[in-house]
Amino acid sequence: MDKLKMHSPNLVDANIEKIAALFPNCITESKDENGELKKAVDFDLLKQELSQVLVEGEQERYRLDWVGKKEAILTANAPIAKTLRPYHEESVNFDKTENLFIEGDNLEALKLLQENYLGKVKMIYIDPPYNTGNDFIYKDDFAESTDEFLERSNQVDEDGNCLVANTDSNGRFHSDWLSMMYSRLKLSRNLLKDDGLIFISIGDDEVENLRKICDEIFGSHNFCAKLIWNTEGNTDNQYKIKVNHEYILVFYKDKKFDEYAIGHVIDPNTPQDSNLRKGxxxxxxxxxxxxxxxxxxxxxxxxxxxxxxxxxxxxxxxxxxxxxxxxxxxxxxxxxxxxxxxxxxxxxxxxxxxxxxxxxxxxxxxxxxxxxxxxxxxxxxxxxxxxxxxxxxxxxxxxxxxxxxxxxxxVEKPRNILSVIRGLGMNRTEFVGDFFI
Incomplete structure (x- = not known):
């Protein structure tokens, strides 16, 4: 029998191999914590290879930085010693179904999906915490034991996953949220097919920051749309300004395949007698x-x-x-x-x-x-x-x-996709950080 792998792929090693194929002179050797020789990247030399001018230290450039960004990249790339376990008794038609439902920490789940689903997913929808100051976020720290983490955070979700309150009084209010999102989005991109799309729900509080990190992870040229979801709600109450909309950011994996990525969809609010429906x-x-x-x-x-x-x-x-x-x-x-x-x-x-x-x-x-x-x-x-x-x-x-x-x-394949989504109710999701793949 084949032995079951008890850890996800080491994405750092995979990335180093890709760099080595392009710039073999930028690869060197270093010892890990166990004294074993490992391949490493000479980043100073790599910077020079990618520059047309002399590189002298850190350079200013247009980007979004925050406290913990480097740790978020390490977190995304680091392997974990876990595996997925099937639950036959809770499954329906386990041997023949083409569906997969995973319960657990979504970062760990995304890591475990990398090997079998790398570049195979057509669409990902993410409904993360909106970081309003009243919700919880995942605190990714695999160096701590569960008991240590629970003692420090005193929070778990309904599945036993570790959460921390992210109030606006937190000095790293935006940074903690960005770090959580960055690692998950980075892993999500790996799963998408070339003609794949990712949809991310978000509110006013972090929509600008989310757009910036998506520009960095997916490439600004792969931006597809910022949909405005006109949500329903009680309009009788008085507000200074009642916010009855949310956003859904949409990014391509590769815009070259936009014709296959988007498909041909007619907005459900299009009148039945519209010529679009007649072809x-x-x-x-x-x-x-x-x-x-x-x-x-x-x-x-x-x-x-x-x-x-x-x-x-x-x-x-x-x-x-x-x-x-x-x-x-x-x-x-x-x-x-x-x-x-x-x-x-x-x-x-x-x-x-x-x-x-x-x-x-x-x-x-x-x-x-x-x-x-x-x-x-x-x-x-x-x-x-x-x-x-x-x-x-x-x-x-x-x-x-x-x-x-x-x-x-x-028009054999009519398309009528509007940037404002209406008539689809309101977001009633109560989970924290839902990833639907």
Whole structure:
């Protein structure tokens, strides 16, 4: 029988091997506490290898520092002499289930998952203490015995895990919280697949600090979103300002795989009759702003219309109209009123009578409008008013019943993820430091 390993992998040794592969000249030998030779890193030489200028001692740089940061890194990398033990009597369908539920200190659990789940987890959700001054955090100190720790902290959670109160009178109020989070997030990143995502709930008290340590651990370029969770609650009570939202920070393991990481999700609050649920996007071409200055486009005979018959009379304009709108790069409300144009922003100016019969234009009609997708419209017209492709998706244009020009694009995998989450209740989690993987 294979012997059961009674400790998690030594991540320090693994990291040293990676550095050795890149910079073998930066690896030296040192003796551990038992007098055995171990590989070590010459950090001064490594700093020079990674710098284009002469390195002389500690350099200032943009980063977040706190008391205990180095210890947090050591804590994350240090192995533990523990293993996971199955509980058959408390399990359901133990031999065939594909689910795993772990009870215990989450830092220890994350360490024990490193060997079998390294780079295999698609999504991690973390609901840690928000560090409001009224909650507890884990105090990671594996050098102490359990009795010593309990005597000092006098706190355990419902699973017997060691906790300490983190009140705002604590001189290391933020530092203790940051150290707890740093080591756990560092281990969590190791578990994610290349197209994996991590979601972290947080409140106002530590959202900025959490963003900074996530930028450091995951890389600021791998930031995905800061979702705002609009929580429910009793709105009858009076507050100076009632805070009815929390945050969920989202980071990629590697943003290169964002298409596979996020997937195609439609916000549950999207109306059932939305075009997104029907598999296409349908929008007006009109973009009346200086970024999209108006120009003339001629809609040819045969241009499609959603109505069987339609007539819209042309507008009489002078040179002053074109001069002003070209200088301002949009059609202002004042100009619309002066020339008797429609106030609706979505309607282009018709320079010729728009006449539709049997669902198609029967004579050319020039329109004067600013649009963001003018080139696509011209491509559609050049293609004899037939469907074209836009990023492999079918795209067509048409005139609607209001005489506006619209485009319709088929979307096989619609996506509508909003940064504000509504209608999902409120956070009622009562555990300390929940890690759902």
């Amino acid at each position: 296409y996007a349908d929008n007006n071409i009109n973009k009346n702003n200086p970024e999209n200055p108006p120009s003339i486009v001629e809609l040819p005979i045969g241009f499609p219309c959603s109505e069987n018959e339609l007539f819209y009379e042309a507008k009489k304009l002078d040179e002053e109209f074109y001069k002003i709108t070209q200088e301002e790069k949009f059609i202002s409300d004042e100009i619309k009123e002066k020339y008797g144009l429609e106030s609706k922003s979505g309607l282009p100016v018709k320079l010729d009578n728009m006449v539709v019969k049997n669902g198609k234009l029967v004579q050319p009609c020039r329109i004067y409008v600013g649009m963001a997708n003018k080139n696509k419209l011209l491509e559609f017209i050049k293609n004899d008013n037939k469907e074209i492709l836009d990023n492999d998706s079918p795209l067509s244009f048409y005139i609607n019943s209001n005489a506006a020009v619209r485009y319709r694009k088929k």
